[in-house]
Amino acid sequence: MAAQKPNLMAKPPRHAIVLFDGKDVSAWHQRGSSDECKWTLQNGEIVGTPGTGDIVTKQLFGDYKLHVEFWLPNMTDQAGQGKGNSGVYQQGLWEIQVLDSYKNPTYKAGGCGSIYSFKDPDKDAILPPEQWNSYDITFRAARFDKDGKQTENPRITVIHNGIKIHDNVEITIPHTGGAMSDLPPGQGPIILQYHGDPVHFRNVWIVPIKSK
Numbered sequence: 220m221a222a223q224k225p226n227l228m229a230k231p232p233r234h235a236i237v238l239f240d241g242k243d244v245s246a247w248h249q250r251g252s253s254d255e256c257k258w259t260l261q262n263g264e265i266v267g268t269p270g271t272g273d274i275v276t277k278q279l280f281g282d283y284k285l286h287v288e289f290w291l292p293n294m295t296d297q298a299g300q301g302k303g304n305s306g307v308y309q310q311g312l313w314e315i316q317v318l319d320s321y322k323n324p325t326y327k328a329g330g331c332g333s334i335y336s337f338k339d340p341d342k343d344a345i346l347p348p349e350q351w352n353s354y355d356i357t358f359r360a361a362r363f364d365k366d367g368k369q370t371e372n373p374r375i376t377v378i379h380n381g382i383k384i385h386d387n388v389e390i391t392i393p394h395t396g397g398a399m400s401d402l403p404p405g406q407g408p409i410i411l412q413y414h415g416d417p418v419h420f421r422n423v424w425i426v427p428i429k430s431k
Contacts, residue, residue: 223344224381226353229286231424238276238409239265239423247274250399250410258413264290264421267305267413275399276408280310282428285356285409290419291319293348299325303348304414306335309358310407311399313337313390315377317418321345332379335395340377340384351421352380360405360430367404405430 231237238246241263247256250273257271265274291303303319313334320330320343331352332340346352355378362371377385399407411420 221342221382223346225288225346225351226286226355226378226381227288227351228422229353229355231286232426235424235426236278237424239420241421244274246276246278247411248277249273250275264419265411266417266419267411267415268417269415271413273413274411275311276410279403279406279408280358280425280427281360281406282430283358284426284428285309285354285358286422286424287354287356287420288351288422289317289354290351290421291317291348292417292419294319294416298323300329302416303418304416305418306397306410306412306414307354307356308395308398308408308410308412309356309375310360310373311402311410312394312407313373313375313392314395314397314410314412315354315356315375317412319345319348321347332377332384334375334385334388334390337390337392337395338385338388340379341386342382342384344379344382344384346380354379359428363404369404 244256259266305317306314331345357376359374
């Protein structure tokens with residue numbers, strides 16, 4: 220297996236929209252309300268916090284490249300889905316799983332890097348807990364004709380810690396579990412999931428890509 224080389228503290232390119240720079244959480248609101256982000260801000264990181272729930276970008280996106288860095292706590296008293304569980308949702312619909320699955324087996328399409336409930340990663344790139352991981356995600360939204368009928372499924376490429384784990388995968392399910400509803404065709408927000416565990420995130424930015 221190729222060595223993991225997380226893309227840490229990657230500098231946002233010129234046309235990026237910075238979603239979290241270590242200080243400003245104004246790009247986010249609490250899911251299901253207009254409340255500002257209530258996650259804990261500490262040491263240049265945002266941490267999933269009890270009593271808050273998921274956070275959602277205020278802006279919607281179509282095609283894009285997304286960079287996210289995450290840190291998983293060492294929850295030695297837990298196993299399976301109970302260890303460092305979170306997720307990064309594309310367009311509010313499709314979750315790329317975040318989980319401490321290092322020497323911690325779980326069910327099919329449920330480990331770190333999976334397109335949750337749909338496809339396992341091609342390679343296991345997770346690092347041990349209490350280390351920073353990176354996701355670099357290229358997302359191509361579904362396509363629709365002038366009448367609103369879907370003509371193409373969305374596609375996704377995911378690089379986890381420098382290793383390509385999904386290569387232009389066609390997503391053939393309408394959503395994964397915990398998805399949002401009533402979104403405009405081909406657009407949606409980024410969600411960082413709160414699943415009860417204190418997962419840390421930092422250096423989150425996105426580069427919209429003009430649709431062709």
